[in-house]
Amino acid sequence: MKLLKKEFRLCLHPTAPLFLALAAMVLIPNYPYAVSFFYLTLGVFFICLTGRENHDVAFTAALPVSRKQIVEGRMLLVCCLEALDLLAVGLMLWVKGLIGFTPNEAGMDANIALLGEGLIVFGLFNLIFFPRWYKDINKVGVPFLLASAAVFVYILLAIVSTYAIPFVRDCLDTQDPAFLKEKLLFVGAALLFFAAATWLSARLSVKRFENVDLQL
Amino acid sequence: MATNETPLSVRGLTKTYPAFELRDVSFDLVPGAITGFIGRNGAGKTTTLNSLLGFIRPDGGEARFHGLDMKTSAEEIKRRIGFVSAGMTYYTHKKLKTITDVTRSFYPTWDDGAYKRYMAQFSLDESKTPAALSNGMKIKYALALALSHGADLMLLDEPTSGLDPVSREELIEIFLSLRDAGKTVLFSTHITSDLDKCADRILFLQKGRLTADMGLEEFRSAYLLAEIQGELPESVKALTKGVCRVRDGFTALLNAEDAKRLDVSCRPATLDEIMVHLDKEESAQ
Numbered sequence: 138m139k140l141l142k143k144e145f146r147l148c149l150h151p152t153a154p155l156f157l158a159l160a161a162m163v164l165i166p167n168y169p170y171a172v173s174f175f176y177l178t179l180g181v182f183f184i185c186l187t188g189r190e191n192h193d194v195a196f197t198a199a200l201p202v203s204r205k206q207i208v209e210g211r212m213l214l215v216c217c218l219e220a221l222d223l224l225a226v227g228l229m230l231w232v233k234g235l236i237g238f239t240p241n242e243a244g245m246d247a248n249i250a251l252l253g254e255g256l257i258v259f260g261l262f263n264l265i266f267f268p269r270w271y272k273d274i275n276k277v278g279v280p281f282l283l284a285s286a287a288v289f290v291y292i293l294l295a296i297v298s299t300y301a302i303p304f305v306r307d308c309l310d311t312q313d314p315a316f317l318k319e320k321l322l323f324v325g326a327a328l329l330f331f332a333a334a335t336w337l338s339a340r341l342s343v344k345r346f347e348n349v350d351l352q353l
Numbered sequence: 354m355a356t357n358e359t360p361l362s363v364r365g366l367t368k369t370y371p372a373f374e375l376r377d378v379s380f381d382l383v384p385g386a387i388t389g390f391i392g393r394n395g396a397g398k399t400t401t402l403n404s405l406l407g408f409i410r411p412d413g414g415e416a417r418f419h420g421l422d423m424k425t426s427a428e429e430i431k432r433r434i435g436f437v438s439a440g441m442t443y444y445t446h447k448k449l450k451t452i453t454d455v456t457r458s459f460y461p462t463w464d465d466g467a468y469k470r471y472m473a474q475f476s477l478d479e480s481k482t483p484a485a486l487s488n489g490m491k492i493k494y495a496l497a498l499a500l501s502h503g504a505d506l507m508l509l510d511e512p513t514s515g516l517d518p519v520s521r522e523e524l525i526e527i528f529l530s531l532r533d534a535g536k537t538v539l540f541s542t543h544i545t546s547d548l549d550k551c552a553d554r555i556l557f558l559q560k561g562r563l564t565a566d567m568g569l570e571e572f573r574s575a576y577l578l579a580e581i582q583g584e585l586p587e588s589v590k591a592l593t594k595g596v597c598r599v600r601d602g603f604t605a606l607l608n609a610e611d612a613k614r615l616d617v618s619c620r621p622a623t624l625d626e627i628m629v630h631l632d633k634e635e636s637a638q
Contacts, residue, residue: 143455147444196443198408200459201431350409 140202140210141217147196148211150187153180153218160225163251164233169244170226170251171292174258177222178266178288181215182281185270194274198351205343208271212263212339219259223252230313238312244296250309250320253327254295260327260334261287268341275352359419360384360506360537366404366414375400375561378414382506382539387532389548389569390541391624392558393632398541401558402510406436418506432460435499438510442491445484449477449494460502468501489520496527507531507538513547525551545624557628559635569624576627577612577619579605588615595630606630 162173188194197207233247245251262284269280299310308316309323359381366378375397382388392398404411407427416423418430444452457463472479475493483491492512499507509528513521521544528538529551542548548555548569555572557565565572579589582602590596592615593605606627612619622630 139458142458146451146455147447191444192441193443195408195438195441199406199431199436200456201428202459203428348410351403352409 140197140206141213143197144210144214147191148184148188148193148214150180150183152183153177156180157218157222157225160222160229163226163229163247164236166239167242169292169296170241170247171244171254171258171295173226174222174255175285175288175292177218178258178262178281178284180218181262181266182277184214185211185274185277185281189275189277194351204346208267208339208342208346212267212335212342215263216335219255222259223255226255227252234313240312241310244292244299246310246312248309248311248313248320249317250323253309253320253324254292256324256327256331257291257295258288260331261291263331263338264334267338268345271342271346272349274346274349358384359417361405361539362417362420363401363405364415364417366401366411366416368400368404368409368411373397373400373561375404375411378558378561378563380556380563380566382537383554384537385532385535386553387528387538387540387551388554388556389545389552389624390539390556390558391543391545391548391628393628394543396558397561398543398558399510400561402436402508402539402541405508406431406434432462432502433504434506434508435496435502435504436508436510437492437495437499437512439488439492439512439514439516441495442483446482448480448482450479452483453479453498456498456502462503464501464503467503468497471497471500487520489516489524492516492524493527500531505536507536509538509540511542512540513542513544521547545628549624555624557631559632564631564635573621573624573627575609576606576622576630577609578622578626578630579607579612579615579617579619581605581617586617589617593634595632595634597630597633604630606634 156176156179159173159176162168163170194207198204230247230249230251238247240246245254265287266280266284269283270277298305300306308319313320361382364379366375368375373395378401390398390401400409403409405416405423407423418434421430423430453468475490475497477490477494477497483494486494513524516524525547528540531538540548540552552569555565555567555569556563576594580602581589581604585596585603585605589605589607592607592611594608595606597604604626606622607615607619
Protein backbone atom coordinates (compact mmCIF):
# COMPACT_ATOMS: atom_id res chain seq x y z
CA MET A 138 0.00 0.00 0.00
CA LYS A 139 2.91 2.34 0.72
CA LEU A 140 4.13 1.89 -2.84
CA LEU A 141 0.62 2.41 -4.25
CA LYS A 142 0.43 5.66 -2.29
CA LYS A 143 3.83 6.64 -3.68
CA GLU A 144 2.64 5.82 -7.22
CA PHE A 145 -0.47 7.96 -6.87
CA ARG A 146 1.27 10.91 -5.19
CA LEU A 147 4.54 11.05 -7.13
CA CYS A 148 4.08 9.18 -10.40
CA LEU A 149 0.52 9.74 -11.62
CA HIS A 150 0.70 11.81 -14.81
CA PRO A 151 -2.18 14.31 -15.10
CA THR A 152 -3.22 12.89 -18.48
CA ALA A 153 -4.03 9.48 -16.98
CA PRO A 154 -7.04 10.66 -14.90
CA LEU A 155 -7.95 13.08 -17.71
CA PHE A 156 -8.13 10.20 -20.17
CA LEU A 157 -10.71 8.57 -17.89
CA ALA A 158 -13.05 11.33 -19.08
CA LEU A 159 -12.71 9.92 -22.61
CA ALA A 160 -15.07 7.18 -21.46
CA ALA A 161 -17.67 9.73 -22.64
CA MET A 162 -16.71 8.75 -26.21
CA VAL A 163 -19.36 6.03 -25.98
CA LEU A 164 -21.88 8.86 -26.35
CA ILE A 165 -20.57 9.59 -29.88
CA PRO A 166 -22.73 7.99 -32.58
CA ASN A 167 -20.98 5.42 -34.80
CA TYR A 168 -17.51 5.37 -33.27
CA PRO A 169 -15.18 2.42 -32.49
CA TYR A 170 -15.74 2.65 -28.75
CA ALA A 171 -12.93 0.22 -27.87
CA VAL A 172 -10.50 2.99 -28.90
CA SER A 173 -11.47 4.87 -25.72
CA PHE A 174 -9.63 2.15 -23.75
CA PHE A 175 -6.50 2.78 -25.79
CA TYR A 176 -6.32 6.35 -24.48
CA LEU A 177 -5.87 5.08 -20.94
CA THR A 178 -2.88 3.02 -22.08
CA LEU A 179 -1.49 6.25 -23.54
CA GLY A 180 -1.78 7.68 -20.03
CA VAL A 181 0.23 4.70 -18.70
CA PHE A 182 2.88 5.45 -21.33
CA PHE A 183 3.11 9.06 -20.07
CA ILE A 184 3.41 7.83 -16.46
CA CYS A 185 6.39 5.63 -17.40
CA LEU A 186 7.94 8.30 -19.61
CA THR A 187 7.83 11.05 -16.99
CA GLY A 188 8.92 8.51 -14.40
CA ARG A 189 12.09 8.02 -16.41
CA GLU A 190 12.70 11.79 -16.59
CA ASN A 191 12.06 12.10 -12.83
CA HIS A 192 14.41 9.21 -11.97
CA ASP A 193 11.46 7.44 -10.39
CA VAL A 194 13.07 4.01 -10.41
CA ALA A 195 16.29 5.34 -8.85
CA PHE A 196 14.28 7.00 -6.08
CA THR A 197 12.21 3.88 -5.46
CA ALA A 198 15.14 1.47 -5.68
CA ALA A 199 16.91 3.45 -2.94
CA LEU A 200 13.90 2.97 -0.63
CA PRO A 201 13.76 -0.15 1.56
CA VAL A 202 11.71 -2.15 -0.94
CA SER A 203 12.51 -5.09 -3.20
CA ARG A 204 12.51 -4.95 -6.98
CA LYS A 205 9.48 -7.26 -6.98
CA GLN A 206 7.58 -4.71 -4.92
CA ILE A 207 8.59 -1.92 -7.32
CA VAL A 208 7.04 -3.81 -10.24
CA GLU A 209 3.94 -4.70 -8.24
CA GLY A 210 3.47 -1.09 -7.14
CA ARG A 211 3.47 0.19 -10.72
CA MET A 212 1.23 -2.58 -12.01
CA LEU A 213 -1.20 -2.04 -9.15
CA LEU A 214 -1.47 1.64 -10.09
CA VAL A 215 -2.20 0.71 -13.70
CA CYS A 216 -4.78 -1.91 -12.70
CA CYS A 217 -6.49 0.70 -10.50
CA LEU A 218 -6.64 3.10 -13.46
CA GLU A 219 -7.94 0.36 -15.75
CA ALA A 220 -10.65 -0.54 -13.23
CA LEU A 221 -11.62 3.12 -12.94
CA ASP A 222 -11.80 3.40 -16.73
CA LEU A 223 -14.10 0.37 -16.96
CA LEU A 224 -16.24 1.91 -14.23
CA ALA A 225 -16.36 5.22 -16.11
CA VAL A 226 -17.32 3.46 -19.36
CA GLY A 227 -19.99 1.53 -17.45
CA LEU A 228 -21.35 4.82 -16.16
CA MET A 229 -21.42 6.29 -19.67
CA LEU A 230 -23.24 3.20 -20.98
CA TRP A 231 -25.93 3.87 -18.40
CA VAL A 232 -26.06 7.57 -19.41
CA LYS A 233 -26.32 6.58 -23.07
CA GLY A 234 -29.25 4.33 -22.17
CA LEU A 235 -30.95 7.29 -20.53
CA ILE A 236 -30.44 9.76 -23.37
CA GLY A 237 -31.32 7.27 -26.11
CA PHE A 238 -29.51 4.21 -27.49
CA THR A 239 -28.43 4.22 -31.15
CA PRO A 240 -26.88 1.20 -32.89
CA ASN A 241 -23.16 1.54 -33.67
CA GLU A 242 -22.01 0.94 -37.25
CA ALA A 243 -18.31 1.10 -36.29
CA GLY A 244 -17.98 -1.93 -34.05
CA MET A 245 -19.55 -3.04 -30.79
CA ASP A 246 -22.68 -1.22 -29.66
CA ALA A 247 -22.55 0.79 -26.45
CA ASN A 248 -23.55 -2.18 -24.31
CA ILE A 249 -22.20 -4.27 -21.49
CA ALA A 250 -20.16 -6.50 -23.87
CA LEU A 251 -18.02 -3.41 -24.58
CA LEU A 252 -16.58 -3.82 -21.07
CA GLY A 253 -15.37 -7.26 -22.17
CA GLU A 254 -13.56 -5.65 -25.09
CA GLY A 255 -12.01 -3.19 -22.61
CA LEU A 256 -10.75 -6.03 -20.42
CA ILE A 257 -9.18 -7.73 -23.46
CA VAL A 258 -7.52 -4.43 -24.53
CA PHE A 259 -6.08 -3.90 -21.04
CA GLY A 260 -5.00 -7.54 -20.68
CA LEU A 261 -3.19 -7.44 -24.01
CA PHE A 262 -1.55 -4.12 -23.17
CA ASN A 263 -0.36 -5.30 -19.75
CA LEU A 264 0.95 -8.57 -21.18
CA ILE A 265 3.05 -6.93 -23.88
CA PHE A 266 4.03 -3.56 -22.42
CA PHE A 267 5.32 -4.36 -18.91
CA PRO A 268 7.61 -7.37 -19.52
CA ARG A 269 9.20 -5.54 -22.43
CA TRP A 270 9.59 -2.28 -20.49
CA TYR A 271 11.08 -3.94 -17.43
CA LYS A 272 13.85 -5.35 -19.63
CA ASP A 273 15.11 -1.77 -19.97
CA ILE A 274 13.25 0.92 -18.08
CA ASN A 275 14.98 3.64 -20.10
CA LYS A 276 13.21 2.52 -23.28
CA VAL A 277 9.50 3.26 -23.00
CA GLY A 278 8.68 3.92 -26.66
CA VAL A 279 9.27 0.49 -28.22
CA PRO A 280 7.26 -1.44 -25.59
CA PHE A 281 4.40 1.04 -26.04
CA LEU A 282 4.52 0.75 -29.84
CA LEU A 283 4.43 -3.06 -29.68
CA ALA A 284 1.61 -3.10 -27.13
CA SER A 285 -0.36 -0.48 -29.11
CA ALA A 286 0.08 -2.48 -32.32
CA ALA A 287 -1.39 -5.56 -30.62
CA VAL A 288 -4.23 -3.48 -29.16
CA PHE A 289 -5.12 -1.98 -32.55
CA VAL A 290 -5.02 -5.37 -34.29
CA TYR A 291 -7.43 -6.64 -31.64
CA ILE A 292 -9.72 -3.59 -32.01
CA LEU A 293 -9.76 -4.09 -35.80
CA LEU A 294 -10.62 -7.78 -35.39
CA ALA A 295 -13.30 -6.88 -32.85
CA ILE A 296 -14.89 -4.45 -35.31
CA VAL A 297 -14.76 -7.00 -38.15
CA SER A 298 -16.25 -9.65 -35.84
CA THR A 299 -19.39 -7.55 -35.35
CA TYR A 300 -20.08 -8.16 -39.07
CA ALA A 301 -18.40 -11.49 -39.71
CA ILE A 302 -19.03 -13.68 -36.64
CA PRO A 303 -22.70 -14.56 -36.14
CA PHE A 304 -22.46 -14.91 -32.32
CA VAL A 305 -20.92 -11.45 -32.00
CA ARG A 306 -23.21 -9.88 -34.62
CA ASP A 307 -26.45 -11.40 -33.39
CA CYS A 308 -25.88 -11.68 -29.62
CA LEU A 309 -23.13 -9.41 -28.34
CA ASP A 310 -23.55 -6.45 -30.69
CA THR A 311 -27.11 -5.70 -29.57
CA GLN A 312 -28.91 -3.28 -27.33
CA ASP A 313 -29.00 -4.19 -23.62
CA PRO A 314 -30.66 -6.06 -21.99
CA ALA A 315 -31.03 -8.43 -24.96
CA PHE A 316 -28.77 -11.53 -24.72
CA LEU A 317 -27.61 -10.40 -21.28
CA LYS A 318 -26.50 -13.92 -20.28
CA GLU A 319 -24.29 -14.24 -23.39
CA LYS A 320 -22.85 -10.77 -22.83
CA LEU A 321 -22.08 -11.48 -19.18
CA LEU A 322 -20.43 -14.75 -20.19
CA PHE A 323 -18.26 -12.81 -22.65
CA VAL A 324 -17.35 -10.25 -19.99
CA GLY A 325 -16.56 -13.09 -17.56
CA ALA A 326 -14.29 -14.77 -20.11
CA ALA A 327 -12.62 -11.44 -20.83
CA LEU A 328 -12.11 -10.89 -17.10
CA LEU A 329 -10.40 -14.28 -16.86
CA PHE A 330 -8.19 -13.36 -19.82
CA PHE A 331 -7.33 -10.00 -18.19
CA ALA A 332 -6.47 -11.65 -14.87
CA ALA A 333 -4.34 -14.35 -16.49
CA ALA A 334 -2.55 -11.89 -18.81
CA THR A 335 -1.83 -9.42 -16.00
CA TRP A 336 -0.63 -12.20 -13.66
CA LEU A 337 1.68 -13.55 -16.36
CA SER A 338 2.85 -10.03 -17.17
CA ALA A 339 3.73 -9.40 -13.51
CA ARG A 340 5.66 -12.66 -13.28
CA LEU A 341 7.65 -11.99 -16.43
CA SER A 342 8.24 -8.35 -15.47
CA VAL A 343 9.55 -9.23 -12.00
CA LYS A 344 11.81 -11.93 -13.44
CA ARG A 345 13.31 -9.54 -15.97
CA PHE A 346 13.56 -6.57 -13.60
CA GLU A 347 15.33 -8.67 -10.94
CA ASN A 348 18.24 -9.32 -13.28
CA VAL A 349 18.52 -6.05 -15.11
CA ASP A 350 21.25 -3.49 -14.38
CA LEU A 351 19.61 -0.17 -13.62
CA GLN A 352 21.52 2.37 -15.70
CA LEU A 353 20.26 5.34 -13.71
CA MET B 354 39.26 -7.75 9.46
CA ALA B 355 35.56 -6.98 9.01
CA THR B 356 33.22 -7.35 11.99
CA ASN B 357 29.56 -6.52 12.53
CA GLU B 358 30.75 -3.08 13.61
CA THR B 359 32.24 -2.48 10.15
CA PRO B 360 29.70 -0.24 8.43
CA LEU B 361 30.61 -1.57 5.00
CA SER B 362 32.83 -4.45 4.00
CA VAL B 363 33.35 -5.17 0.29
CA ARG B 364 35.10 -8.29 -0.99
CA GLY B 365 36.08 -9.12 -4.55
CA LEU B 366 33.49 -6.94 -6.28
CA THR B 367 33.64 -7.46 -10.03
CA LYS B 368 31.53 -6.26 -12.91
CA THR B 369 32.35 -6.58 -16.58
CA TYR B 370 30.98 -4.40 -19.35
CA PRO B 371 32.10 -4.56 -22.99
CA ALA B 372 34.37 -1.52 -22.55
CA PHE B 373 35.02 -1.52 -18.81
CA GLU B 374 35.80 -3.91 -16.00
CA LEU B 375 35.53 -3.43 -12.25
CA ARG B 376 38.18 -5.78 -10.94
CA ASP B 377 38.22 -7.43 -7.54
CA VAL B 378 37.41 -4.34 -5.47
CA SER B 379 37.77 -5.00 -1.73
CA PHE B 380 37.77 -2.58 1.19
CA ASP B 381 36.37 -1.98 4.68
CA LEU B 382 35.02 1.37 5.85
CA VAL B 383 36.21 2.64 9.21
CA PRO B 384 33.27 3.57 11.48
CA GLY B 385 32.82 7.29 12.11
CA ALA B 386 35.28 8.31 9.38
CA ILE B 387 34.96 10.15 6.10
CA THR B 388 36.43 8.01 3.34
CA GLY B 389 37.15 9.72 0.04
CA PHE B 390 36.53 7.53 -2.97
CA ILE B 391 38.61 9.03 -5.74
CA GLY B 392 39.41 8.32 -9.33
CA ARG B 393 39.03 10.04 -12.66
CA ASN B 394 35.73 10.06 -14.55
CA GLY B 395 35.04 6.52 -15.73
CA ALA B 396 37.31 4.87 -13.16
CA GLY B 397 34.36 2.91 -11.78
CA LYS B 398 33.30 4.90 -8.70
CA THR B 399 29.64 5.09 -9.64
CA THR B 400 29.64 1.47 -10.84
CA THR B 401 30.98 0.47 -7.43
CA LEU B 402 28.38 2.50 -5.55
CA ASN B 403 25.56 1.26 -7.79
CA SER B 404 26.72 -2.32 -7.18
CA LEU B 405 26.74 -1.73 -3.43
CA LEU B 406 23.20 -0.38 -3.54
CA GLY B 407 21.95 -3.22 -5.72
CA PHE B 408 21.16 -0.92 -8.65
CA ILE B 409 23.41 -3.04 -10.82
CA ARG B 410 24.08 -6.74 -10.38
CA PRO B 411 27.79 -7.44 -9.87
CA ASP B 412 29.29 -10.50 -11.57
CA GLY B 413 31.07 -11.49 -8.39
CA GLY B 414 31.97 -10.49 -4.86
CA GLU B 415 29.90 -9.43 -1.89
CA ALA B 416 29.04 -6.34 0.13
CA ARG B 417 28.18 -6.54 3.81
CA PHE B 418 26.70 -3.64 5.72
CA HIS B 419 27.15 -4.11 9.46
CA GLY B 420 27.59 -7.80 8.72
CA LEU B 421 24.36 -8.05 6.70
CA ASP B 422 24.64 -9.39 3.17
CA MET B 423 23.20 -7.06 0.52
CA LYS B 424 21.98 -10.05 -1.48
CA THR B 425 19.73 -11.33 1.31
CA SER B 426 19.05 -8.29 3.53
CA ALA B 427 18.73 -5.44 1.04
CA GLU B 428 15.64 -3.90 2.63
CA GLU B 429 17.06 -3.90 6.18
CA ILE B 430 20.31 -2.42 4.87
CA LYS B 431 18.56 0.31 2.89
CA ARG B 432 16.77 1.38 6.07
CA ARG B 433 20.17 2.06 7.62
CA ILE B 434 21.99 3.82 4.80
CA GLY B 435 21.50 7.14 3.09
CA PHE B 436 22.34 7.57 -0.58
CA VAL B 437 22.87 10.97 -2.13
CA SER B 438 23.78 11.48 -5.76
CA ALA B 439 24.43 14.84 -7.37
CA GLY B 440 23.28 13.54 -10.74
CA MET B 441 19.80 12.59 -9.52
CA THR B 442 16.96 15.04 -9.20
CA TYR B 443 13.75 13.28 -8.30
CA TYR B 444 10.26 14.47 -9.24
CA THR B 445 11.32 17.97 -10.25
CA HIS B 446 7.81 19.45 -10.15
CA LYS B 447 6.50 17.89 -6.96
CA LYS B 448 6.63 19.86 -3.73
CA LEU B 449 9.30 18.80 -1.26
CA LYS B 450 6.51 18.24 1.26
CA THR B 451 4.93 15.61 -1.00
CA ILE B 452 8.25 13.84 -1.59
CA THR B 453 8.96 13.88 2.15
CA ASP B 454 5.48 12.55 3.03
CA VAL B 455 5.99 9.60 0.72
CA THR B 456 9.58 8.93 1.85
CA ARG B 457 8.61 9.11 5.53
CA SER B 458 6.11 6.27 5.17
CA PHE B 459 8.86 3.80 4.22
CA TYR B 460 10.95 4.28 7.36
CA PRO B 461 9.71 3.13 10.78
CA THR B 462 12.67 4.96 12.32
CA TRP B 463 11.76 8.31 10.73
CA ASP B 464 12.42 11.23 13.10
CA ASP B 465 10.18 14.18 12.27
CA GLY B 466 11.95 16.42 14.78
CA ALA B 467 15.30 15.74 13.12
CA TYR B 468 13.76 16.37 9.69
CA LYS B 469 12.44 19.77 10.77
CA ARG B 470 15.81 20.64 12.31
CA TYR B 471 17.72 19.76 9.13
CA MET B 472 15.23 21.60 6.91
CA ALA B 473 15.68 24.70 9.09
CA GLN B 474 19.46 24.28 9.29
CA PHE B 475 19.71 23.98 5.50
CA SER B 476 17.18 26.82 4.94
CA LEU B 477 14.91 24.56 2.89
CA ASP B 478 11.30 25.49 2.19
CA GLU B 479 8.94 22.52 1.93
CA SER B 480 6.57 24.36 -0.40
CA LYS B 481 9.25 24.54 -3.11
CA THR B 482 9.85 21.97 -5.82
CA PRO B 483 13.27 20.44 -6.65
CA ALA B 484 13.17 22.40 -9.92
CA ALA B 485 13.25 25.62 -7.89
CA LEU B 486 16.32 24.56 -5.88
CA SER B 487 19.96 25.18 -6.70
CA ASN B 488 22.19 22.12 -7.07
CA GLY B 489 23.61 22.67 -3.59
CA MET B 490 20.12 22.90 -2.07
CA LYS B 491 19.08 19.70 -3.85
CA ILE B 492 21.99 17.88 -2.21
CA LYS B 493 21.06 19.37 1.15
CA TYR B 494 17.46 18.17 0.74
CA ALA B 495 18.66 14.66 -0.13
CA LEU B 496 20.89 14.77 2.95
CA ALA B 497 17.97 15.93 5.12
CA LEU B 498 15.89 12.96 3.95
CA ALA B 499 18.73 10.49 4.52
CA LEU B 500 19.55 11.84 7.97
CA SER B 501 15.93 11.95 9.12
CA HIS B 502 15.49 8.21 8.75
CA GLY B 503 18.48 7.63 10.99
CA ALA B 504 21.03 6.47 8.40
CA ASP B 505 24.35 5.77 10.05
CA LEU B 506 26.19 5.24 6.77
CA MET B 507 26.05 7.87 4.05
CA LEU B 508 27.00 6.94 0.48
CA LEU B 509 27.59 10.16 -1.42
CA ASP B 510 28.12 10.02 -5.18
CA GLU B 511 29.87 13.15 -6.45
CA PRO B 512 27.87 15.37 -4.06
CA THR B 513 29.98 18.46 -4.72
CA SER B 514 30.14 18.18 -8.52
CA GLY B 515 28.92 21.26 -10.31
CA LEU B 516 28.73 23.37 -7.16
CA ASP B 517 30.36 26.76 -6.64
CA PRO B 518 33.20 26.96 -4.08
CA VAL B 519 30.99 28.48 -1.36
CA SER B 520 28.36 25.73 -1.67
CA ARG B 521 31.09 23.08 -1.68
CA GLU B 522 32.58 24.54 1.47
CA GLU B 523 29.14 24.51 3.11
CA LEU B 524 28.64 20.86 2.24
CA ILE B 525 32.07 19.91 3.51
CA GLU B 526 31.21 21.50 6.84
CA ILE B 527 28.01 19.45 6.91
CA PHE B 528 29.97 16.26 6.18
CA LEU B 529 32.37 17.08 9.00
CA SER B 530 29.47 17.62 11.37
CA LEU B 531 28.08 14.22 10.32
CA ARG B 532 31.41 12.65 11.20
CA ASP B 533 31.33 14.45 14.56
CA ALA B 534 27.92 12.86 15.12
CA GLY B 535 29.45 9.41 14.57
CA LYS B 536 28.17 8.83 11.04
CA THR B 537 30.32 7.01 8.51
CA VAL B 538 30.65 8.70 5.14
CA LEU B 539 31.81 7.28 1.81
CA PHE B 540 32.33 10.29 -0.44
CA SER B 541 32.95 9.63 -4.10
CA THR B 542 34.43 12.53 -6.04
CA HIS B 543 36.94 13.56 -8.65
CA ILE B 544 37.30 16.98 -6.98
CA THR B 545 40.03 15.88 -4.64
CA SER B 546 40.60 19.33 -3.13
CA ASP B 547 37.33 18.76 -1.23
CA LEU B 548 38.78 15.64 0.33
CA ASP B 549 41.96 17.45 1.35
CA LYS B 550 39.69 19.37 3.72
CA CYS B 551 37.61 16.60 5.22
CA ALA B 552 38.65 13.02 4.42
CA ASP B 553 40.23 10.68 6.96
CA ARG B 554 40.87 7.88 4.53
CA ILE B 555 41.28 7.44 0.78
CA LEU B 556 40.19 4.76 -1.65
CA PHE B 557 41.79 5.30 -5.04
CA LEU B 558 40.26 3.59 -8.04
CA GLN B 559 42.09 3.40 -11.37
CA LYS B 560 40.54 1.76 -14.42
CA GLY B 561 38.25 -0.33 -12.25
CA ARG B 562 41.02 -1.47 -9.87
CA LEU B 563 41.47 -0.28 -6.29
CA THR B 564 45.09 0.86 -6.08
CA ALA B 565 45.11 2.54 -2.67
CA ASP B 566 43.20 2.05 0.59
CA MET B 567 44.81 4.00 3.41
CA GLY B 568 44.72 7.06 5.65
CA LEU B 569 44.79 10.41 3.84
CA GLU B 570 48.03 11.54 5.51
CA GLU B 571 49.69 8.19 4.83
CA PHE B 572 48.63 8.45 1.19
CA ARG B 573 49.89 12.00 0.85
CA SER B 574 53.15 11.44 2.68
CA ALA B 575 53.96 8.44 0.49
CA TYR B 576 54.74 10.80 -2.40
CA LEU B 577 56.70 13.95 -3.17
CA LEU B 578 56.50 16.12 -6.25
CA ALA B 579 59.60 17.16 -8.15
CA GLU B 580 59.34 20.35 -10.20
CA ILE B 581 61.87 20.22 -13.00
CA GLN B 582 62.80 23.04 -15.36
CA GLY B 583 63.74 21.96 -18.87
CA GLU B 584 64.47 18.32 -19.69
CA LEU B 585 63.54 15.47 -17.35
CA PRO B 586 66.69 13.78 -15.93
CA GLU B 587 67.04 10.04 -16.64
CA SER B 588 67.37 9.34 -12.89
CA VAL B 589 63.93 10.87 -12.31
CA LYS B 590 62.46 9.23 -15.40
CA ALA B 591 63.50 5.82 -14.08
CA LEU B 592 61.82 6.22 -10.72
CA THR B 593 58.85 8.45 -11.37
CA LYS B 594 55.28 7.36 -10.67
CA GLY B 595 53.90 9.80 -13.22
CA VAL B 596 54.99 12.85 -15.18
CA CYS B 597 53.02 15.92 -16.22
CA ARG B 598 54.08 18.59 -18.66
CA VAL B 599 53.95 22.16 -17.25
CA ARG B 600 54.81 25.55 -18.76
CA ASP B 601 58.56 25.55 -17.99
CA GLY B 602 59.25 21.85 -17.78
CA PHE B 603 57.78 18.89 -15.93
CA THR B 604 56.41 17.78 -12.62
CA ALA B 605 57.23 14.23 -11.59
CA LEU B 606 55.62 12.27 -8.79
CA LEU B 607 58.08 10.20 -6.80
CA ASN B 608 57.87 7.78 -3.91
CA ALA B 609 58.98 9.77 -0.86
CA GLU B 610 61.81 7.28 -0.25
CA ASP B 611 63.05 7.51 -3.84
CA ALA B 612 62.87 11.30 -3.81
CA LYS B 613 65.29 11.49 -0.90
CA ARG B 614 67.92 9.61 -2.93
CA LEU B 615 67.67 11.95 -5.93
CA ASP B 616 69.29 15.32 -6.27
CA VAL B 617 66.11 17.21 -7.19
CA SER B 618 64.07 19.67 -5.21
CA CYS B 619 60.73 18.24 -4.13
CA ARG B 620 57.70 19.41 -2.27
CA PRO B 621 54.67 17.61 -0.77
CA ALA B 622 52.06 16.80 -3.40
CA THR B 623 48.38 17.62 -3.11
CA LEU B 624 45.81 14.86 -3.45
CA ASP B 625 44.91 16.30 -6.82
CA GLU B 626 48.52 16.12 -8.02
CA ILE B 627 48.95 12.57 -6.75
CA MET B 628 45.78 11.42 -8.50
CA VAL B 629 46.63 13.14 -11.78
CA HIS B 630 50.22 11.85 -11.90
CA LEU B 631 49.35 8.30 -10.92
CA ASP B 632 46.58 8.25 -13.47
CA LYS B 633 48.87 9.51 -16.23
CA GLU B 634 51.30 6.75 -15.42
CA GLU B 635 48.53 4.14 -15.43
CA SER B 636 47.26 5.44 -18.78
CA ALA B 637 50.75 5.38 -20.26
CA GLN B 638 51.19 1.67 -19.39
